[in-house]
Amino acid sequence: NAGVTQTPKFQVLKTGQSMTLQCAQDMNHNSMYWYRQDPGMGLRLIYYSASEGTTDKGEVPNGYNVSRLNKREFSLRLESAAPSQTSVYFCASSGTGVRGTEAFFGQGTRLTVV
């Protein structure tokens, strides 16, 4: 049982380049999330998906797009990377009980935009 798998683990981009961060979970969870973590800012929600076929904006969606390809996979795309997008990105997933359940996190993608 791998849990939540993110790829790549590290990436360096030049300003204006595009890339897609991949995330897959094998826990049959309905909900999936993308966060960014910056020093002193905690985790900020970029986008989330409550179920296959739905996505919603979080706190900081500008500059990002997402795709919920199927129940297992949730990708995050940067169309034109900017230095402000230098961050550590985390994917997470959770089941959906009536009052919510715990989230499981991937190990993160450290992205540097130069």
Add this chain to the structure above:
Amino acid sequence: SQQGEEDPQALSIQEGENATMNCSYKTSINNLQWYRQNSGRGLVHLILIRSNEREKHSGRLRVTLDTSKKSSSLLITASRAADTASYFCATTPTGANSKLTFGKGITLSVRP
């Protein structure tokens, strides 16, 4: 702006002492969770308390929730050096069960 806000931002204690961390939030919630993050790693779930619960225990952890004050506290008893980590509270707002948002976190250092 972020939903949850932890207090204090940093805490340094001696091994064996208790650590108390607080979280305040802004809107009504379905539940509140606490997570731990060791340096450079993903977050790990510690405990969840539902909006109709006031207190919950798990091992050395005790969490309380006061919905009238929109606040929660996490108590770690008999701390160990291995408890050194960052701690985050997270909430899901009422009516948006999947929108899980986090605070900025508390850095806990436990001195041997």
